[in-house]
Amino acid sequence: MDTTAHGPEAATPASGPWPIRLTDVTVRYPNGVVGLRGVSLAIEAGEMVSVVGLSGSGKSTLVRTVNGLVPVTSGTVQVGPYRVDQLRGRRLRHVRGSIGMIFQGFNLADRASVYHNVLVGRFSHTPTWKTLLGLTSREDREMVMSALDSVGMLEKVWGRAGALSGGQKQRVAIARALSQEPQVMLADEPVASLDPPTAHAVMSDLRRVNTERDLTVLVNLHLMDLARQYTTRMIGLRDGELVYDGPASSATDADFEAIYGRPIQTRDTLGQ
Amino acid sequence: MTVSQLSVPTRPRTWPRVAVVVGVIVAITVLTTLPALGGVNIDLGAIARNWGNGSERIGKLFPPDPSILPRTWKPLLETLEMALVGTAIAALLALPLSQWAARPTNPSRSRIVVRGVLNVIRAVPDLVYATILVAMVGVGALPGVITLVLFDLGIVVKLVSEAIDSADASYMEAGRAAGGTQTQINRVTAQPQTWPVFASQVLYSLELNVRISSILGLVGAGGLGRLIDEVRGFYRYGALSMIIIEILVVVIAIEIASNVLRKRLR
Amino acid sequence: MTVLTATRAPAITRAPSRPRRLGVRAAQLLVGAVVLASALHLDIGWSDLAQLPADLRHYLGLMFAHPDWSRLPGAFYQTWVSVSMAWVGALLGVVLSTLLGIPAAAGVGPLWVRLPLRGVFAVLRAVPEVIIAIIILTVTGLTPFTGALALAIGGIGTHGKWTYETIEAVPPGTAEAVRAAGGNLLEVARWGLWTQASPELMSLALYRFEINVRTSAILGLIGVGGVGDLLTGYTQYRQWDAVGVLIIVIVVVTMVIDGISGAIRRRIMRGARTRDVDRSS
Numbered sequence: 001m002d003t004t005a006h007g008p009e010a011a012t013p014a015s016g017p018w019p020i021r022l023t024d025v026t027v028r029y030p031n032g033v034v035g036l037r038g039v040s041l042a043i044e045a046g047e048m049v050s051v052v053g054l055s056g057s058g059k060s061t062l063v064r065t066v067n068g069l070v071p072v073t074s075g076t077v078q079v080g081p082y083r084v085d086q087l088r089g090r091r092l093r094h095v096r097g098s099i100g101m102i103f104q105g106f107n108l109a110d111r112a113s114v115y116h117n118v119l120v121g122r123f124s125h126t127p128t129w130k131t132l133l134g135l136t137s138r139e140d141r142e143m144v145m146s147a148l149d150s151v152g153m154l155e156k157v158w159g160r161a162g163a164l165s166g167g168q169k170q171r172v173a174i175a176r177a178l179s180q181e182p183q184v185m186l187a188d189e190p191v192a193s194l195d196p197p198t199a200h201a202v203m204s205d206l207r208r209v210n211t212e213r214d215l216t217v218l219v220n221l222h223l224m225d226l227a228r229q230y231t232t233r234m235i236g237l238r239d240g241e242l243v244y245d246g247p248a249s250s251a252t253d254a255d256f257e258a259i260y261g262r263p264i265q266t267r268d269t270l271g272q
Numbered sequence: 273m274t275v276s277q278l279s280v281p282t283r284p285r286t287w288p289r290v291a292v293v294v295g296v297i298v299a300i301t302v303l304t305t306l307p308a309l310g311g312v313n314i315d316l317g318a319i320a321r322n323w324g325n326g327s328e329r330i331g332k333l334f335p336p337d338p339s340i341l342p343r344t345w346k347p348l349l350e351t352l353e354m355a356l357v358g359t360a361i362a363a364l365l366a367l368p369l370s371q372w373a374a375r376p377t378n379p380s381r382s383r384i385v386v387r388g389v390l391n392v393i394r395a396v397p398d399l400v401y402a403t404i405l406v407a408m409v410g411v412g413a414l415p416g417v418i419t420l421v422l423f424d425l426g427i428v429v430k431l432v433s434e435a436i437d438s439a440d441a442s443y444m445e446a447g448r449a450a451g452g453t454q455t456q457i458n459r460v461t462a463q464p465q466t467w468p469v470f471a472s473q474v475l476y477s478l479e480l481n482v483r484i485s486s487i488l489g490l491v492g493a494g495g496l497g498r499l500i501d502e503v504r505g506f507y508r509y510g511a512l513s514m515i516i517i518e519i520l521v522v523v524i525a526i527e528i529a530s531n532v533l534r535k536r537l538r
Numbered sequence: 539m540t541v542l543t544a545t546r547a548p549a550i551t552r553a554p555s556r557p558r559r560l561g562v563r564a565a566q567l568l569v570g571a572v573v574l575a576s577a578l579h580l581d582i583g584w585s586d587l588a589q590l591p592a593d594l595r596h597y598l599g600l601m602f603a604h605p606d607w608s609r610l611p612g613a614f615y616q617t618w619v620s621v622s623m624a625w626v627g628a629l630l631g632v633v634l635s636t637l638l639g640i641p642a643a644a645g646v647g648p649l650w651v652r653l654p655l656r657g658v659f660a661v662l663r664a665v666p667e668v669i670i671a672i673i674i675l676t677v678t679g680l681t682p683f684t685g686a687l688a689l690a691i692g693g694i695g696t697h698g699k700w701t702y703e704t705i706e707a708v709p710p711g712t713a714e715a716v717r718a719a720g721g722n723l724l725e726v727a728r729w730g731l732w733t734q735a736s737p738e739l740m741s742l743a744l745y746r747f748e749i750n751v752r753t754s755a756i757l758g759l760i761g762v763g764g765v766g767d768l769l770t771g772y773t774q775y776r777q778w779d780a781v782g783v784l785i786i787v788i789v790v791v792t793m794v795i796d797g798i799s800g801a802i803r804r805r806i807m808r809g810a811r812t813r814d815v816d817r818s819s
Contacts, residue, residue, distance in 0.1 A: 067449055096451035107446035109461035111468070115556075116460050117443075123460075124451030131456040142550045149549035158557055173446070180450055301629060304622035310615055311622040312682045319678055326677030333673070353576035360573040395792035396785065397752040399668070399759050400769060404781060407773040408597045409590065413580045487666045491759060494581070504672055516669055523664035 017045040017216040018080030018098070018183040020066055025075035025085075027061050027240075035061030035070065037240045043233075048210040048217045050227040050248055053237035054260055059220040062237065063186045066218065067099040068092050080183055097124025100177025100215075104189035106169040110162030114153065114172050117161045118144045121179035147179035148172070151205060167198035174205055178213070185209055187219040191226065196270050203230045224256045225269045329509055336517055337510030344499060344518055351495035352522070354413055354488070355481035358420025363474045365421070366428040367463075370470070373429055374436035376444050377458045387433075394426030398484050399491055406492040416485060416493035423484065424477040428470075435469040436462070468537050475530040482526050486519045601782030609780045613768065613787040620764030621791065623682045623757065624750035627689025631750075632743040635694045639701025645713070646705065646727070655698070662695030671757050685762040689750050700742050708734040741803040748799050751792055 020043040027035035036058045043049050051059045064070035065077050068084045077084040082095045100121070108117045122140045123131065130136075148154045151171040156164065161172060170190060177185060187206060191199035207230050210217045221227045227234050227248050234251050236244025236259035244251070244259050253264055260268070307313040319326075371377040373386045401422055405415030443465070447457035489497020496515060503511040641647030642655040662670075671688035678684040713730030721729065758766020765788060772780045 069445065069449055093451040093453065096449060098451075099449070101446070101449040103442070103446065105442050107442040109443040109465045112461050112464040116464065119460055120443075120447050120452060120457070121450050123447065123453070123456045126456070128453045128455050132459050134459075142548065145549035145553045149552070154549055154553055157553055176446065176450065186449075297629075300625060304625040310619045312619075312626045312686045314626070314686075315678075315681065315683055318681070318683070322677050322679060329676045330673060350580065353580050356573055357577045357580060360577075391793060391796075392789055395752075395789040395796070397755045397788075399756040400766070400785075400788065403759060403769060403773055404597075404785075407776065409586065409593055412582065412586075414582045414586055414590070417580070417582070483664065483666055487668050490668060500669070500672075512672075516665060519666075519669075520661060520664045524660060527664075 016183065017214055019043060019045045019078075020184065020216060020218065021076075021078040022062075022065065023076045023078070025065060025077060026073050027058075027065060027070055028073045034240050036065070036072075038075070039237075039240075039242045040075075041235065041242065041245070043216060043218065045216055046210070046214055047233055048207065048231045049219070049233045049235060050231035051218065051220045051235045051237060052222065052224065052227050052244075052256070052259055055222065057237040058240035059222075059237055060188050061240070062235075063101070063188050063218055063220055066184070066186055067096050067101060069101075093124055097180055098182050099184045099186060100180050100182035101186040101188070102170065102173045102177055102190050103187075104192045106166070106173045106193070108161040108169055108172060108176075110160065112161060113157070114148070114159055114161050114164070115144060115157045117172055118147055118157075118176045118179050121147070121176040124180065143179045143181070144175075147175040150178060151175045165198075166194050167201060170194065170198075170202050171205065174202070174209070178209065182215060184216045184218070187217070189220050189222065191270075192222065199226070199270055206230065223268060223270045224251075224253075224264070225271070227251070329507065332507075332509035333513040335510065336514035337508065338514060340499075340503065340508070340511035340514050341518075344496065344515060347489065347494075347496045347499050348518065348522070350413060351485045351489075351497075352482065354416045354420060354485040354495055355478060358417045358485070359424055359474060359478045359481050361417070362421045362424030362428060362477065363470075366425055366432065366474070367470065369425065370429045370432035370436065370466075371458050371462060373433035376439075376441035377436055377462050378454065386429075390426060390429050393422055394430065396422075398423045399488070402488050402493040403491045411492040411494075413494040416488045416495060419488060419493060420481050420485060424474075424481065427480075428473045428477055431473045432466060432470050436466050439465070471537050472534050475534055479523070479527050479530050483519075483523050486523075597778060600778035601785065604779055605782040605786065606777070606779035607783060609783045610787070613765070613784050614791075616758075616763075616765045616768045617787050617791050619682055620685075620754040620758060620766065621751060621795070623685040623689065623754040623762075623764055624747060626686040627693065627754065628743065628747040628750045630686065630690035631693030631697055632746055634690060635697035635701050636739070638694060639698040640705060640727070640731075642698060643702040643705040645710075646731075656702075659695050659698040662692060663699065664695070665692070667692035667753050668756060668760055671760060671762060675760075675762065680761045680763070682763045685754055685757040685764065688757060688762075689753060692753075693746055693750070697742065697746055701739060704735050704738045704742065705731055707738075737806050737809065741806045744799045744803050744806075748796055751795050755788060 020041070022039055022041040025036055025039045025041075029035060039058075039062065051062055053059050061070050065072050066079055066084065068077075068087065072085045075085070079095065079099065084092070084095060087095055119136065119140065122136075122143060126137075126140065145154060145157065148157055151174050153168060153171050153175060156168065156172075161169065164172065185206070190206065191202050194202060203226055206217060206219060209215055217231075219231065221231075228251060229249075231248045234244065234246060234248035235242065236255070238259055238261055244255055246255075256268065257264055303309060304311045305314055369386060369390070373383055373390060375383060378386075398419055401419040402415055405418055409415055441462075443461050444457055447461060452460075485494075486496045487500065489495045489499065490501050492498070496519065500512065500515055503509075503515065638655055638658075641651050642659070644652065647655070667688050670692050671684055674687055674691070675684045678687060708731055712734055713726050716726045716730040754764055755766045755769075758764035758768070759770055761767060761770075765784065769781065769784055772784060
């Protein structure tokens with residue numbers, strides 16, 4: 001595997017997507033459950049990759065190792081110029097600032113305004129004391145507004161996040177991630193709580209993020225048709241092990257059956 | 273089908289447990305009513321003996337004596353001021369403290385220290401604080417306000433931090449994923465998220481404060497209580513009942529006002 | 539950035555302006571002004587405040603640096619007197635509140651019963667226990683029994699309210715089922731309401747005891763006996779090392795009782811929940 005181009009010594013690129021390299025990553029949770037078993041993976045800068053598997057297959061664990069939300073037990077995680085598995089505290093937060101993430105449950109503070117929820121994306125660029133005193137720079141405000149604008153949610157900026165529909169919430173969450181000006185975008189089952197038309201809209205947004213903003217995108221999906229339609233490359237996980245790695249569009253039903261470890265069922269596709 | 277053919281599962285026996293519970297209650301009650309052990313002497317005879325002059329005095333509660341009213345305005349104002357200032361100071365302190373005392377907003381171990389200190393603070397009754405503080409800093413409003421602040425901190429921080437603990441805090445993960453410090457996440461998202469609970473508990477503590485600060489004067493900590501102590505010393509029961517009615521009106525008025533406000537918070 | 543956004547005005551200029559909420563601002567200013575005015579009007583000297591930290595450190599040192607442990611047995615004895623008051627008061631209070639609280643619940647008693655009862659609860663809630671004790675001690679004297687009675691009567695205010703609120707919070711389904719099966723009022727109360735509300739009510743009764751443990755110490759301050767009585771004496775004679783011991787005993791006993799009672803309450807409520815699960819499955 002060729003990792004020399006992005007060793008720890010490489011300078012931070014001013015912009016442009018980051019590659020992601022996982023080498024022999026194992027995650028064992030404190031309660032003994034094994035999330036990942038020796039997963040090695042190389043994602044090139046600017047790729048749009050889906051991670052497919054049943055629930056409990058380690059998908060969520062995999063994306064969370066990329067930004068250090070889940071610490072790895074062994075192995076290395078290289079994101080752009082950084083070894084995420086070795087970082088802690090302030091430096092880990094700094095790297096997380098360059099990695100956007102959206103979640104299945106949107107993870108918005110329902111009682112806070114849309115504005116404040118998106119402002120969360122500016123945390124890593126803002127000193128804590130400024131946030132504490134409620135001082136927001138004009139640059140941060142602009143960033144929040146243009147992020148909301150790019151997902152078509154500018155009108156709702158002063159509304160409560162909890163008053164939005166599911167699709168709108170996920171768009172605000174995408175805006176939150178975009179306001180970080182990230183190099184990498186992670187998505188953990190971003191459409192699992194949405195109805196089919198909204199799911200397609202959110203997946204389109206993610207693809208737009210990938211092409212227009214030129215970000216590396218890693219998205220967890222449990223629906224095979226979405227993986228085929230929106231991503232270029234597919235990773236299959238089963239019981240924490242990497243069982244498939246190849247182009248998404250040409251993945252056959254047999255490939256999916258191999259990943260799932262069972263025949264394909266209707267609930268494995270979204271339809272429409 | 274006859275009854276004998278039915279296979280009825282044996283009925284779980286609950287009566288042993290009930291018997292144990294009843295037994296424990298009876299045992300504690302017996303222990304706490306043995307005067308020899310320091311228990312309460314339920315002396316109904318004393319009531320019978322004292323009934324004559326006692327009931328006469330209680331009778332003097334009616335009619336209330338309005339002539340005391342002009343003398344109550346100043347201490348009443350002081351009572352309300354102490355309650356308000358105590359609540360305000362406690363609210364300012366409770367805002368960060370309740371975030372430090374809850375798991376989602378403070379994953380570090382310092383949470384346990386904050387909780388421990390607050391448990392100790394809560395274990396001391398309000399008038400006990402007042403008694404000791406009066407002896408320390410002298411008679412007046414200062415020991416009263418400190419007492420109320422300590423009392424409020426105990427309940428507000430406990431209730432709000434428990435509310436934070438039990439509320440959905442998935443937004444924390446998003447803040448962490450975005451590279452925020454815990455303080456930033458708490459300030460921008462956790463604070464608005466817990467605001468209604470916080471405001472409602474502060475209002476509740478204001479209600480309790482009015483009630484408490486009206487009697488703090490009994491131990492010398494300012495407010496109506498000092499007047500209560502005086503009229504009671506002179507057996508002016510008509511005046512006493514007038515003051516009680518006054519407290520009643522104020523407490524209920526504050527309760528109604530705070531209920532109205534609380535409904536608007538939602 | 540995309541071509542689309544480049545041709546349009548920057549998002550920040552097109553964003554809707556932040557709602558002003560003048561009313562909220564005005565209310566905030568008003569509250570702030572009233573609090574500030576109250577603080578300034580209160581008879582607290584700035585010099586007192588400046589002196590406060592030093593005073594506190596001085597006296598806390600006197601209290602806890604060398605507590606007079608020889609007072610320990612006396613402190614425990616008087617604490618037991620207070621706890622006894624609290625228990626007897628809670629028992630009496632809960633019995634009275636249950637008897638009065640059930641008819642005060644909507645759907646149980648008629649309106650002409652409910653309203654006066656709720657009025658009585660509201661009045662008793664507003665009157666501090668200390669004042670109740672001051673009134674009834676003219677009949678019962680300065681004894682722990684007075685304290686227990688004051689706790690019982692004072693407790694009716696909050697506990698009666700909790701009782702009818704708990705009963706009203708019982709989902710109507712069970713009571714309806716009993717009524718549909720031809721149950722009379724008593725049977726509805728026993729099978730429809732009691733089975734559903736009793737865990738909550740028992741838990742509240744224990745909580746009443748926890749509250750009373752604190753209040754009984756306060757009642758001692760007016761002379762009905764117990765740990766409060768002892769405290770008045772020690773502070774009057776400025777026996778700080780004895781006050782320290784007393785505070786330690788109060789804190790320890792209160793926290794132990796809270797701990798035990800809290801554990802039992804959690805168990806009662808957990809039991810209630812698992813029984814519900816059993817029923818639904």
